[in-house]
Amino acid sequence: MQTWDRQLITTSRGTFEVFIKGSGKPLCVTHHYSEFNETGDYFAETFTSDHQVILVNLREAGASEKAHEPYQMSMLETVFDLEAIRDSFDFDIWGFAGHSTGGMLGVLYGIYHSDSLLFSVITGAAAREYMTFSKDCIYNPEHPDYQIMQDYMETLKQSGLIETERKRISAERTKLSLFQPERHDQYFSLSIHKRMSGVRLNYFSRELHVFDVTRKLNLITSPILIICGRHDVQCPVSYSIEMAGEIPHSQLAIFEESNH
Template sequence: MESWKMKLLSTSRGKFEIFIKGEGEPLCITHHYSEFNDTGDYFAETFTKTHKVFLVNLREAGNSEKALEPYQLSMLETVFDLEAIREEMGFDNWGFAGHSTGGMLGIIYGIYFSDSLKFNVIVGATAREYMTFSKDCIYHSEHPQYQIMQDFTEALKNPDLNDKERKHLAAERVKLSLFEPDKYEQYFFKNINKKMSRIRLNYFSREVQVFDVTRKLSLVSTPTLIICGRYDVQCPVSYSIEMAELILNSKLVIFKKSNHYPFLEEADLFRKEFINFLKELSNQFKETSSF
């Protein structure tokens, strides 16, 4: 598998490590607390056949800028960082795609900078804190697998884990979020290795407790594709339905045989829906240009 090319980009907000792959129009992808390297990312890999993907290591991840103040790890500040990257790259606009907490960043990006986004793809995400009010969420204390997920998450924060231990724990954690856990090896077979930024995850764990931008979703004007697995245990499908109802220019697709990873669990259908979304965008642009 072709490696991603690393670029260390100096911006008005510091230096950021970016991994680039694919051809076509620019598409930004990131995750709120993942730490990427040149092996890439399963979600990002999905888009490299249609776009030139810029996979961003956020502040405190990889070789990117450090946080001088704790607030610089917030979701809003992170979006400001992404805008600085876009401006430095010289793009008038670009697409954005985010999975899980990456999708949460995408929502905030759309609220504040829709003019910078050609389109927005939000997968398995939410516009508000998702644990307290949904027993379908694996992070809700009454979910039957709550404690198992907590144990895995805490164990993965241990900086002393060797690669074998980390890989095993990460796999068992992911299986909790698959519609068919026995297919883990079928989905995750590529040589892709990424880590979690402990400092970013710890900050997010606090920030998410007061996270709710639902009343601002009407400010999102960029075309938005919202995708969720019907059995998503991390960000239950009810939150995607809510976002689709509140974002005017949005399309919701619910995958019937997926949990939190529809881009792997129903990969062919995921690509088909994304291509259809791009075609709809192209048709909308042609109709607008004809006036």
């Protein structure tokens, strides 16, 4: 499989590491706390046949700019970083696609900069904190797999973790979010690997508790496709249904045999 082209992009807000693949109209893809590399990303890979995909390592991820102040890792500041990257590429407009916390960034991007977005694809995401009031969420203490997910997440944050053990735990964590976990190896058969930015995840885990932009969803003016699995245990499908009901020009697609 063709690897992604690595570039360092100098912007008004610092230097960011991006990986580029495909041709066509530009499309930005990112995740709030993943660290990407030349092997790319499964979600981003799906768009490369039709778009020039710019896969972004956010602040503190990979070789991108550090956070000089903690608030620079917030979701809103991250949207401003993405706008600076778009401007440095000299794109008047581009698309955005995000899965999970990447989708949450896409919601904020649409609220504050719809004029920069040709379209958005928001997958398995939410416009507000999704743990406290949803027992269907694996991050809710009443979910049967809550503790094992917490243990996996904390282990993956460890910088000295042996790579073989990291891969094993990462696979087991992913299986918790698959409708058919026995098909994990079939789904993830490509030579794609990424890591997690512990510092970004730690900041997000605090910020999430006060995250709620549901009353601003009607400010999004760019077209949005909202996708979710019927059995999503991370951001349950009710949150996608909620977004689709509040965002103008949105379409909702629910995959009936899918998890997160």
